[in-house]
Amino acid sequence: MAGAAAGQEKAGNKDKAIAFSRPEQVLEILREVNRRKTQVLIKYSSDGKLVRGVVEDLLVSEGSLVVSGISPAGDQLLAQHKLVRIEFILLSKKIIFVTKIKQRVSGKILLSVPDKLVALERRANARFRVPIPCAAFLEFNDRRIELERFDAPFMPRFLRDDASKAPRVRIDDVSLGGVACFTRYGAIADLFRADEDELQASLYLPSTAPLSVRVSVRWTKKTTAAVLTNGYDEFQRIVATRLKVLPSSDDMQMRENFFRIGFQFTEVTSELDAALRSFIKLVQTAESV
Numbered sequence: 001m002a003g004a005a006a007g008q009e010k011a012g013n014k015d016k017a018i019a020f021s022r023p024e025q026v027l028e029i030l031r032e033v034n035r036r037k038t039q040v041l042i043k044y045s046s047d048g049k050l051v052r053g054v055v056e057d058l059l060v061s062e063g064s065l066v067v068s069g070i071s072p073a074g075d076q077l078l079a080q081h082k083l084v085r086i087e088f089i090l091l092s093k094k095i096i097f098v099t100k101i102k103q104r105v106s107g108k109i110l111l112s113v114p115d116k117l118v119a120l121e122r123r124a125n126a127r128f129r130v131p132i133p134c135a136a137f138l139e140f141n142d143r144r145i146e147l148e149r150f151d152a153p154f155m156p157r158f159l160r161d162d163a164s165k166a167p168r169v170r171i172d173d174v175s176l177g178g179v180a181c182f183t184r185y186g187a188i189a190d191l192f193r194a195d196e197d198e199l200q201a202s203l204y205l206p207s208t209a210p211l212s213v214r215v216s217v218r219w220t221k222k223t224t225a226a227v228l229t230n231g232y233d234e235f236q237r238i239v240a241t242r243l244k245v246l247p248s249s250d251d252m253q254m255r256e257n258f259f260r261i262g263f264q265f266t267e268v269t270s271e272l273d274a275a276l277r278s279f280i281k282l283v284q285t286a287e288s289v
Contacts, residue, residue, distance in 0.1 A: 017118055017119065017120050018093075018118070018119045018121075019116055019117070019118050019119075020116065020117045020118075020119065021115065021116045025117075026113065026114060026115070026116070026117055027058075027060065027113070029090065029095065029117055030058050030065060030113065031058060032090065032129075033055050033058075033088060033090060034055050034056075034057060034058040034065075036055075036090075037054055037055055037056070037223050037258060038054070038055050038088050038089075038090065038223075039052065039053070039054050039055075039088065039221070039223055040052070040053050040054070040055060040067060040086050040087065040088040041053075041086070041087040041088070042067070042070075042074075042078065042084050042085075042086060042109075043084060043085040043086075043087065044077060044078055044081040044084050044085075045081070049077065050087075051070060051071075051074035051077055051078060052069070052070070052071070052074065053067040053068065053069050053070045053074070053109070054067065054068055054069040054223055054224070055067055055088075056068040056069075056108070058113075060113075063112060063113045064102060064110050064111065064112065064113060065099075065110075065111045065112075065113055066108065066109075066110055066111075067086075067108065067109050067111060068107060068108040069107065069108075069224065070107050070108060070109065071107075072106075072107075075104075075106060075107065078101070078104070078109065079104075081101070082100055082101055083098065083099075083100055083101075084098070084099065084100075084101060084111075085097070085098050086098075086099065086111070086114075090119075093119040093120060093121060094119070094120045095117050095118065095119045095120075096117070096118045096119075096120070097114040097116065097117045097118065098114065099111050099112045099113075099114045100112045125175035125176045125177040125178075126175060127173045127174065127175040127180070128173060128174055128175070128280050128283050128284060129172065129173045129283065130170075130171050130172060130173055130174055130283050131283065131286050133286060134206055134279075134282055134283050134286050135170060135171075135206070136170070136171040136174070136179075136203070136204055136205045136206065136279065137168045137169065137170055137171060137203075137204040138168070138169055138171065138179065138181055138201045138202070138203060138204075138213075138215070138263065139168040139201060139202045139204065139210075140168075140191070140199060140200070140201050141200065141201075141202065168204075169181035169182070169183050169188060169261065170182050170183065172260060174276065174279060174280060174283065175276075175280075176268065176273065176276050176277070176280075177264060177265060177268070178215070178218065178262065178263050178264040178265050179262075179263050180260055180261065180262045180263070181260065181261045181262075181263065182258065182259070182260055183259050183261075184256070184257065184258060184259070185259070186222075186257060186259060188259070189220065189222070189259035189261060192217045192220060192261050193217060193220070198214045198215065198216050198266050199214065199215055199216070199217070199263075200212070200213075200214055201213050201214070201215055201263075203272075203275075205275055205279045206279070206282065208275055208278075208279075211271065211272055211275060213265055213272060214265070214266045214267060215263040215264060215265055215266060216263070216264050216266055217261060217262070217263060218262040218263065218264045219261075219262040220259070220260070220261050220262070221259070221260045221261075221262075222257060222258070222259055223257070223258045223259075223260075224256070224257050224258075
């Protein structure tokens with residue numbers, strides 16, 4: 001397995017491979033992976049077979065990474081292996097590391113935090129995460145949602161406003177070629193399918209007049225992750241209260257769906273290019289100290 005990883009690193013040199021070996025670098029990347037509840041691929045042998053999982057938690061004090069969502073078949077395939085290679089996509093990079101399985105339970109493994117990560121560049125346009133203070137949106141005026149289908153507390157606030165009935169999705173990361181959007185609401189994610197015709201949308205960037213853009217759906221992704229009892233946010237508390245199960249209940253572990261949709265701009269005008277470059281500069285400095 002170590003030989004395979006070394007070979008991957010060597011081959012990756014042609015693809016602008018970057019190694020992260022400082023502990024603070026490794027932890028920063030893993031914290032972002034944990035925040036996004038990223039889907040990972042677990043390679044356990046040299047035959048190319050992979051098991052899927054989702055990052056559930058990062059236990060820094062224990063030096064462990066928790067991966068859950070493993071199927072019963074995946075549990076069986078991993079049962080005889082202690083050393084695995086983990087692969088995942090983060091923004092414009094494919095990241096790989098080799099590590100040991102410290103502990104197993106049904107559908108879940110506990111991994112040692114690695115000493116080194118190797119990142120391979122995947123695309124020409126780098127993608128940049130959009131922090132909440134720099135919130136930006138795509139709004140689709142030609143996609144209507146029947147509001148009566150929804151129970152109000154389970155709807156995003158903009159859908160409860162009669163003045164705005166168009167689906168609007170928050171931009172999670174941005175590049176000069178497109179955006180990836182994030183939503184918790186499956187009814188919104190279901191409106192979009194990869195490789196469908198171009199869509200007309202309005203791009204809302206901070207301190208900028210809305211821009212009319214045309215986009216196509218390149219990919220969609222659904223992630224299901226467990227929410228730990230002591231980690232509920234306000235939305236999850238509303239859900240738990242309505243279900244008459246208090247968040248502090250020891251026997252409750254809520255599972256939540258997250259949806260991401262990748263949109264590509266079908267035409268980048270000079271006005272759009274300038275707005276995107278300005279916005280990327282803003283998000284790059286937004287979280288600096």
